[in-house]
Amino acid sequence: MTAMNDGFTFDTAWGPKLTGEGAEFRLWAPSAPSLELAIGDAGGKPVDFLPMEKDDAGWWRLSTGRVGVGGAYGFRLDNGMVVPDPASRRQFGDVHSLSILTDPKSYRWTTPEWNGRPWEETVFYELHTGTFSDDGTFAGIEGKLDFLKSVGVTTIEILPVAQFMGRRGWGYDGVLLYCAHEAYGGDEGLKRLIDAAHSRGLSVFLDVVYNHFGPDGNYIGAYAPEFFHEEISTPWGPAIAYDEEPVRQFMIENALYWLGEFRFDGLRLDAIDSIKDTTETPLVEELARAVRKTFPGRHVHLTSEDDRNIVWHIERGDNGQPKLISGEWNDDFHHTIHVLATHEKEAYYADYTRKSVSQLAKSLATGFVYQDDFSPVRDKKIGHASDELPPTAFVNFIQNHDQIGNRAFGERLTDLASRRIVECAQAILLLSPQIPLLFMGEEWGETHPFCFFTDFHGELGDAVREGRRAEFAKFTAFHAADTRELIPDPNSPTTFAASKLDWSVLERPNRRVRLEQVKRLLKIRHEKIVPLLKHIPKRSGSYYTSPETLAFAVAWTLQDGKVLHLFANLSDDPWPMPNALTKADLTSGELVHSYPSDADEMLATGTLPASSVVFRLSDQFLISGVAS
Incomplete structure (x- = not known):
């Protein structure tokens, strides 16, 4: 096959644009008194500064041939601070360094004919790049693609890869949302991985975060305080100001960027309930419409996470196909089956009763458990009726990064429940008509933990460690301060190392037996269940x-x-x-x-x-x- 460049590129408001004379650099900073383009030398050190001009909409621009592809650049503020491009495609170093000008058309795709897979064929395999393989890179995932295909999964879902501070982290603290993390292999490594997956018939999804930026390396507030609403708080700080059109463009263009230039087959929108959008049209709706309009000839899908149990975004059209979002992560299903398997009843699990198996059955048959029902834990009614939606409007799982990693010690279900109950739960997950999701290692019954880990230092590192431990004070087992000291330090390299998959266990007979069971279940799903999922009647x-x-x-x-x-x-x-x-x-x-x-x-x-x-x-x- 002749190699071709078939990445979809388009002009964006944010980020540099290559021109015949060099490049145009843009930055929205409406209240900044002045702004200069910082030009870096071969060592990534700023050595020259060129004044930029601002238009009436608050955009600063400069066209110049002084920065070539591969050259370093940034922006100098009126106080002398030099910051990277918030829409940087590649960094010279970490999140505090200069950005690098890239050519979006430089990668030569070998799978230009790939158009994705229909939604009903989806079997998700969620993984974290840094802990999935020994070397923790995109290349490490690529080396396991043949294995994943043999298991029967169709879609790899990668936890966020947007550049965050340090080399270790879940990815939800990203600050450069257009920049594939250098520690994983950067933009070129990510494109090679997606290309290799497509050559094997595997789709690839990316987890994206549009509800906040991370705490280290986000300089936007220094030159564009209008990007945030200080008066509106979220669990991670001030809300993003989605009533500002350039801010809205930043995120919608980001989604199109990953789906187009990188040819991702879909995105998971993280915690959309924490997107504090004050406009009449929710960001999620506008983003989803833009995606479906931009890629009409490809199977491109969106999923979402939202603890409100809303349904407007996953409704189907007259043809039974999704209007906006293809599938909602169904925490209700996880919580009910987890409680039945483990007998746990603290925190949010208190809303799910071990003796009431009807909650699990209701979720399987009609979608959510809470459909305008009173939640004792949240002390209010939660949810909307979901029984008219097809089962494929929901993504089900018995384990995922949150439900494992947000435990104090990151234990997996294999260590918390009996073997037979786990195998029953796995069969229910993989053969029910909902879209199933496996978390990395689940296919062989991995027992290594998946802990919460970061790479912060100093006061921020101390705050993250102590904040993490304080979160568990409400649990009976961690009422005493000395027991909370046993919770792993997120910033310790040993916490990260303990979370890596142990591929050597596949040599053990009991793990091979579990793996073969999962392969058999997925083979049955593809042969017997999937052909019946495209057109499902209401209720x-x-x-x-x-x-x-x-x-x-x-x-x-x-x-x-x-x-x-x-x-x-x-x-x-x-x-x-x-x-x-x-x-x-x-x-x-x-x-x-x-x-x-x-x-x-x-x-x-x-x-x-x-x-x-x-x-x-x-x-x-x-x-x-x-x-x-």
């Missing part, structure tokens, strides 16, 4: 729960009238199925999966064994008395 799910035990049944009407049934018993005792539940011969139709292998045989006799899951596919409902 497709219904459910039945047993008041006496942790057992339930769910039925989904899928494409072409096919009905997928789930029978699950998460208790330690067999479940004699009530006569009122049975409508037909439970052995009719097609057996999709049985765990353990004899569970389906027992189901045929009217009893579901302890810790078991059975999926069946039929042309009719096999159960009656189903509540929706």
Whole structure:
């Protein structure tokens, strides 16, 4: 195949623009009294300064041939401070250094024909670049692509890679949102990874953060205080001023930049509930419309995280396809199954009752648990009705970076629940019609922790460490100060090292068995479930729960009238199925999966064994008395 440059590039308001004479440099700083372009030498040190001119909209500009591709530049403020470009594509060093002028068309793509994969085929594999492989780089991920494809995942979702301070971090403290982190391999390394993934038929998503900037290296407030609303607070500081058009452009162009120039197949929008947008049109809506308008010929998808259980952004059109956002991360599903598996009941888990398996069944059948229902933990009603949405409007998971890493010691579910319950939960996740997500290592039952880690120093490092420990004071196990001292220091290199995947465990028979189980489940999903997910009728799910035990049944009407049934018993005792539940011969139709292998045989006799899951596919409902 002849190599081609098929990266989608477009003029942006932010960042430098290459011209025939050199480049035009732009920066929005409406209240800055003066601004100069700083030109760096070969060592990245500013050695010359050229005055810039401001227009009536607050944009400073300068066209010059003094900075070539690969050259260093920045901006000098009236107080003498030199800052990087907030839309820097590459840095000379860390977030405090000068930026580097790049050519967006320099990478030669080898997969120009790639147009992505339909949403219903998605099986997410969430990973953190720094801890996924031994060397913690984009190249390290590339070396594992064949393995990931063999597992059966279709989509790699990468935690944020926008440049943050230091070399270790989750990525949610990014400050240069257009700049792929140098520690991971920079922009060239990231493009090679995406190109290699596409050559194997794998999609790639990026997690992006539009609700705040990190605490170290964000200089925007020094020259454009209008970028923030100091009077509106978020968990991370002042809100971003999305009522300012240049600010809005900064984020929407950022989304188009990653999807276009890097050819990402989708984005996950982090914590959109913390985007304090005061305009009539929410940023998420405008951004999603811009994405769908810009890439009409590609399968490009957006997902979101939002603890309000809203639904307007994931609604479907008359053709059943997403209008804006393809899928919402469903924390309700995770919380219900986690509580059933671990018996935990503190913090937000207090909203989810171990004895009420109906919450899990409701989530599987209709989307959210809280649909305009009162939340005792939040002391208010939460959510909107989601039962008309298809199951594919939700991204489900039993583990992810947040739910593991925001634990004090970063324990995984494998260490918190019995093997059989974990395997039941995994089958429910991978064979239900929602879009499933696996967290790196989950496919083989990884037990290494995934901790919260950063690379801050001095007062900021102390504040992050002590703040992290203080967060757990409300938990019974950490009421005493001396027990909180045991919580790993986020800034210690050992905390980061402990969070790396241990690939050597794949040599162990028990891990190979788990891996083969996941491969088998995903093979079944792709062959039996995915072909029925494109056109699903409204109110497709219904459910039945047993008041006496942790057992339930769910039925989904899928494409072409096919009905997928789930029978699950998460208790330690067999479940004699009530006569009122049975409508037909439970052995009719097609057996999709049985765990353990004899569970389906027992189901045929009217009893579901302890810790078991059975999926069946039929042309009719096999159960009656189903509540929706």
